[in-house]
Amino acid sequence: MSSLRALCSGLPLRPLPENRGRWAGVPHAPVRTPGLSPAEEQLALRNALRYFPPDTQELLAPEFAQELRLYGHIYMYRFCPDIEMKAYPVEQYPCRTRVAAAIMHMVMNTLDPAVAQFPQELVTYGGNGQVFSNWAQFWLTMSYLSQMTEEQTLVMYSGHPLGLFPSSPGAPRLVITNGMVIPNYSSKTEYEKLFAMGVTMYGQMTAGSYCYIGPQGIVHGTVLTVLNAGRRYLGAQDLAGKVFVTSGLGGMSGAQAKAAVILGCVGVIAEVDGAALMKRHKQGWLMEVTDSLDRCIERLREARKRKEALSLGYHGNVVDLWERLVHELDTTGELLVDLGSDQTSCHNPFNGGYYPVQLGFAEAQSLMASDPAAFKALVQESLRRHVSAINRLAQENFFFWDYGNAFLLEAQRAGADVGKTGANRTEFRYPSYVQHIMGDIFSQGFGPFRWVCTSGDPQDLVVTDQLATSVLEEAIAGGVSPAVEQQYMDSIRWIREASQHRLVVGSQARILYSDQKGRVAIAMAFNQAIACGKIKAPVVLSRDHHDVSGTDSPFRETSNICDGSAFCADMAVQNFVGDAFRGATWVALHNGGGVGWGEVINGGFGLVLDGTQEAGQKARMMLSWDVSNGVARRCWSGNPKAYEIICRTMQEDGGLVVTLPHAVADERVLQRALRL
Numbered sequence: 127m128s129s130l131r132a133l134c135s136g137l138p139l140r141p142l143p144e145n146r147g148r149w150a151g152v153p154h155a156p157v158r159t160p161g162l163s164p165a166e167e168q169l170a171l172r173n174a175l176r177y178f179p180p181d182t183q184e185l186l187a188p189e190f191a192q193e194l195r196l197y198g199h200i201y202m203y204r205f206c207p208d209i210e211m212k213a214y215p216v217e218q219y220p221c222r223t224r225v226a227a228a229i230m231h232m233v234m235n236t237l238d239p240a241v242a243q244f245p246q247e248l249v250t251y252g253g254n255g256q257v258f259s260n261w262a263q264f265w266l267t268m269s270y271l272s273q274m275t276e277e278q279t280l281v282m283y284s285g286h287p288l289g290l291f292p293s294s295p296g297a298p299r300l301v302i303t304n305g306m307v308i309p310n311y312s313s314k315t316e317y318e319k320l321f322a323m324g325v326t327m328y329g330q331m332t333a334g335s336y337c338y339i340g341p342q343g344i345v346h347g348t349v350l351t352v353l354n355a356g357r358r359y360l361g362a363q364d365l366a367g368k369v370f371v372t373s374g375l376g377g378m379s380g381a382q383a384k385a386a387v388i389l390g391c392v393g394v395i396a397e398v399d400g401a402a403l404m405k406r407h408k409q410g411w412l413m414e415v416t417d418s419l420d421r422c423i424e425r426l427r428e429a430r431k432r433k434e435a436l437s438l439g440y441h442g443n444v445v446d447l448w449e450r451l452v453h454e455l456d457t458t459g460e461l462l463v464d465l466g467s468d469q470t471s472c473h474n475p476f477n478g479g480y481y482p483v484q485l486g487f488a489e490a491q492s493l494m495a496s497d498p499a500a501f502k503a504l505v506q507e508s509l510r511r512h513v514s515a516i517n518r519l520a521q522e523n524f525f526f527w528d529y530g531n532a533f534l535l536e537a538q539r540a541g542a543d544v545g546k547t548g549a550n551r552t553e554f555r556y557p558s559y560v561q562h563i564m565g566d567i568f569s570q571g572f573g574p575f576r577w578v579c580t581s582g583d584p585q586d587l588v589v590t591d592q593l594a595t596s597v598l599e600e601a602i603a604g605g606v607s608p609a610v611e612q613q614y615m616d617s618i619r620w621i622r623e624a625s626q627h628r629l630v631v632g633s634q635a636r637i638l639y640s641d642q643k644g645r646v647a648i649a650m651a652f653n654q655a656i657a658c659g660k661i662k663a664p665v666v667l668s669r670d671h672h673d674v675s676g677t678d679s680p681f682r683e684t685s686n687i688c689d690g691s692a693f694c695a696d697m698a699v700q701n702f703v704g705d706a707f708r709g710a711t712w713v714a715l716h717n718g719g720g721v722g723w724g725e726v727i728n729g730g731f732g733l734v735l736d737g738t739q740e741a742g743q744k745a746r747m748m749l750s751w752d753v754s755n756g757v758a759r760r761c762w763s764g765n766p767k768a769y770e771i772i773c774r775t776m777q778e779d780g781g782l783v784v785t786l787p788h789a790v791a792d793e794r795v796l797q798r799a800l801r802l
Contacts, residue, residue, distance in 0.1 A: 128209040131220050134230075134272035137205070137265045139182060145189060145204035148246060152239065153401045155247040155254070156478035157495035158198025160322035161315075167194060173324040174200045177262040199322050201247050205261035211245065212238045213633040216580035216663050219272070225299050225711055226271040228666050228734045231580045231633065232336040233257065233267070240409070241340045241632040243376055243402075250338050251376060252720065253471040253479045255330025256304075259285035259321070274299060284327040285334070298712050300732075302336075304329030305717035312717060312724040318477075328718045331671035335714030335730045339576055340631035341380035341411065343670060346620050346639055347564070347574055348385035351529075353616070354563045355465055356389075359525035365391035367433035369426060369462060371451070372529075373397065373444035374469035375406045382469055383412045383437035388620075388627060390435045394426055394463075396444035398481045398490075403439045410628045417441040419450050426462055444468070445483035445508055448515035455519065463519060466526045467559070468512075473532040473722030475505050480536070482508035506540035513542035520556075527559045530672070530682035532721040534558075551680070552692055558685040565686035569760045569768040571641035571753045572613050573673035577652065579634040581663035587634040588625070589661055593651045594638055595621050601644060609767070610641065617644075637670070642753035642775070649735060649745040656737035664736045666711075667745065671719060671728040675756020676701040679719060679726035689763040695727035697759045702729030704751045709733065709744025754782070764790055 132138075148154055162170060174190045175183050190200045213235035219227035236257045239245045248257045248264070258264045267287045270280050279293035282302040293299075304327050305312075307320065320326040332338040352370055356362045368391045372382050375397040383406060386393025395412070397403040406412040413436055416422050422440045429436040440447055448466075455461055471479030481490045482504035494501045516526050528534040534554040537544050544554045552558075560568065567573075579586035598614045598621075606614065617639050624636065640648065655661040669676070677683040680692035702715040710731040719726040733748060735741045754775060760768035769786070776782050 128207050130209070130214060130218055133207060133209055133265070134220050134268050136269040137177065137262060139179065142182060142185070143204055143208075146206075147203050149206075152246055153244055153399070155197075155244040155249050156491055157196070158318060158322065158477060159495060159498050160198050160318040162194075162319060162322055166319060166323060167191075170194055170200060170323040174202065174260065174262075177266070194322065198318075199247075200260055200324060202261040203246065205265060206246055207261075207264075212240075213578075213580075213582060215582040221272050222275055223299070224664055224736060225276070225734050226274045228580050228664050229300060229336065229712065229732070230268060230271050232578065232666060232732065233264075235340075235578075235633040236333055236336055236338045237264075238632045241338065250330070250333035252330045252333070253376070253474045253477065254328050255333035256285060256327045257329075257333050257336070259324055259327045263287060284325065284329075296709070298706050298710055300712035301706070302329075302334065302712065302714035303716075304334040304714070305723065306715065307717060314723050317723045328723055329714070329716045331677070331716065331719045331728055331730065332668070334716055335668075335671075335712075335732070337576070337668040337730060337732055339578060339633060339635035339637065341384070341406075342629040342631060342635065343381070343574070343576070343637055344672075345381040345384050345388075345629060346617075346637045347670070347672070348381045349388050349620060350567065350616060350639060351559050351563055352385055352389055352391070352465065354567070355525065355527065355559075356391075358563060360464060365389045366435070367430055368392065368464045369394065369430055370465045370467075371447065371463045372467045372469055373447075374471070375399075375402045375412065375439060376471065380406045380411055383439065384627060384629065386437050387413065387435050388623060390433075392426060392429045392434065393437045394422065394440060394447070395437065396440045396442055396447045398441075398443055398487045400441055400487070403441050407439060409631060411437070412439045413437045415439040415441060419446060422447065423450060423454065423462070430462065443481065443483040443508075444470070445512045445515065448512060448519070452515045452518045455522065461519070461522045461524060463524055466516065466519070466524065467529040468533045469529050469531055470533070471531065472536050473720060473725070475509075475532075475536050476502045480505055480509070483511060484508065509537045509540040510542045513537050513544055517543060517555075526556045527563065528554065528556055528681075529559055530679075530720055532681060532725065535681050535721065535725075552685045558682060560682055560684075561686045566765075566767055567613065567639070568674040568683075569686075569757065569765045569771070570609060570613065571674055571757050571771055572639050573753070574637050574670040575640045575645045575648070576635060576637045576668045576670065578666040578668070579661065579663065580666060581661075582634055583662060584630070584634055586661050586663070586665075587630070587636060589655060590636060590652060590665065591621050591624065593655060594636075594648050597647045597651055598640070598644055601647065613639065613641070614644070641771075642750055642757075645749045645753065646746055649749060650742055653735045653737055653742045653745065656735055658737075664734050667733040667735060667749075668731060669752070671716075671730045673756065674753055675759065676730060676752070677719065677726060677728035679721055679728070681721050681725060682719075683726075683728075686765070687760065687763045691763065697755060698727040698729045701752065701755050704755060705729070705731040705748055708748040708751050710748050750779070758784055762787055
């Protein structure tokens with residue numbers, strides 16, 4: 127088995143490693159059908175071979191060509207490392223800087239088989255969220271990171287490490303771009319070809335920026351979403367006895383089962399892939415499983431009646447489950463579900479993100495590769511049935527929302543009845559969860575702040591949990607608005623219960639929703655604890671790109687932007703650039719995310735705290751911008767909560783100077799002017 131030192135020594139070429147092909151017993155990405163012409167196939171092969179010296183190309187060329195024809199992409203399986211892929215303690219990496227070692231820790235975590243959805247295809251989550259395009263890129267990146275000094279920056283072009291370039295200690299050590307395709311060519315069809323040719327990559331959000339922390343990454347957001355949905359739609363603070371039905375148990379969607387139990391409700395999650403379902407069950411994220419629809423309904427009824435906290439995985443298609451719930455309603459008059467959503471990878475509906483109800487899992491995978499047009503037709507028919515069942519239930523006291531996975535967008539494209547009279551382009555019959563549930567939370571600056579203890583020691587994570595809790599408690603004691611206090615209390619409850627729910631999968635990481643003031647204060651507390659040895663190794667700060675700023679996504683993160691700028695991406699780009707020169711250790715800019723290629727631009731960061739005064743200064747400056755950029759944008763869109771936050775921040779921080787809108791235009795003034 128390879129060592130970390132061998133992993134950092136560059137591509138293994140003499141001798142070449144044995145080609146073991148696809149591993150058995152590991153989930154694999156669906157076969158892609160990019161439809162390359164002969165000339166494009168030749169170009170894809172040429173692009174793959176450029177990583178290798180001429181004396182190896184005669185052996186590798188036919189091998190790579192076969193991968194392209196069998197799987198629709200050249201993954202270079204021969205070069206998949208035989209090391210145990212995981213986030214090793216930062217001291218074990220052979221690097222010239224601890225910052226580079228911290229990045230390597232994060233990279234390897236995204237490819238840990240316990241974390242990644244399709245580890246051998248370098249897919250972390252979402253069906254197509256790539257860390258790299260092929261294994262040669264992984265080896266070269268690790269080699270560059272091991273050589274890097276504090277006066278160099280590694281540049282990444284859609285998975286391809288362009289090289290180490292002269293830089294300065296204050297600049298980012300790593301700059302990542304993924305999928306930066308010219309807008310007129312940023313179609314999904316074009317993407318499939320460009321990815322197959324090895325020239326661009328869909329990094330999702332945190333996969334391609336090396337910041338993914340396993341399914342925990344969205345558990346807190348899922349908890350807050352379902353909690354606030356209960357408050358808004360059901361008028362309930364306590365969700366005991368309430369039923370939440372959804373689908374998907376993959377990388378991101380695996381969070382739903384855990385969130386249901388934390389909230390004390392009954393969560394029923396459908397999943398067509400038995401391997402994904404059993405993975406969550408074995409990890410303790412899913413309490414029970416069944417492949418019987420009768421048993422599923424029976425168990426749901428029992429738990430609902432007893433007000434039992436339950437996460438139940440149904441091994442089957444969610445459309446069958448929704449239609450069965452309709453049948454129960456129509457035949458017994460009993461509405462068995464209160465809240466519902468969907469967390470399939472519907473941004474990628476025709477290549478494994480959504481499976482049609484008419485076919486079994488294996489049969490669907492086969493048709494997807496052999497007849498993509500027929501598969502697409504079945505998916506769209508399934509989406510129409512899916513929506514029809516939800517529409518029937520919604521006639522009763524049942525509430526559904528779009529979870530930002532492009533479900534309603536793809537359903538609309540399939541001809542499903544999701545329209546809303548008088549709606550704009552980002553609105554449907556059912557709201558995006560940002561519009562009605564999480565939008566105001568974002569506008570107050572709250573979002574998914576994250577940290578990773580690079581020592582790999584669970585005790586360091588315990589210390590950070592205690593510090594974060596103390597910081598928020600002190601903030602409340604110092605006086606905050608009732609709305610902010612509610613969010614802080616929700617976060618304190620979360621962090622206190624986190625250790626009880628076995629949330630860590632992969633790196634010793636935590637997520638906590640906080641605002642700008644809280645994030646900065648928590649970072650300062652961590653940095654001081656590292657300086658005095660209370661925390662044994664550097665801590666990496668990051669966030670989900672799904673936050674108050676960093677992501678322009680008209681059907682999700684910015685779906686509540688009402689000034690007409692929902693389709694503009696200035697915020698994401700400014701976030702990427704602004705974080706870079708305010709102290710981020712690395713920055714990333716992506717085309718694509720949870721709602722699909724060409725539908726979103728998002729920017730993210732990683733910041734290493736090492737206990738130094740410089741790290742503290744960078745964190746204070748960068749984290750403040752990272753949040754206030756988004757709050758200011760929402761302020762200009764007419765959100766009163768964002769306006770209030772900006773005004774208060776200006777009073778507290780003399781260095782902040784912004785232009786504020788004078789007032790919301792009077793409707794009567796507009797009407798009179800337009801009549802002229």
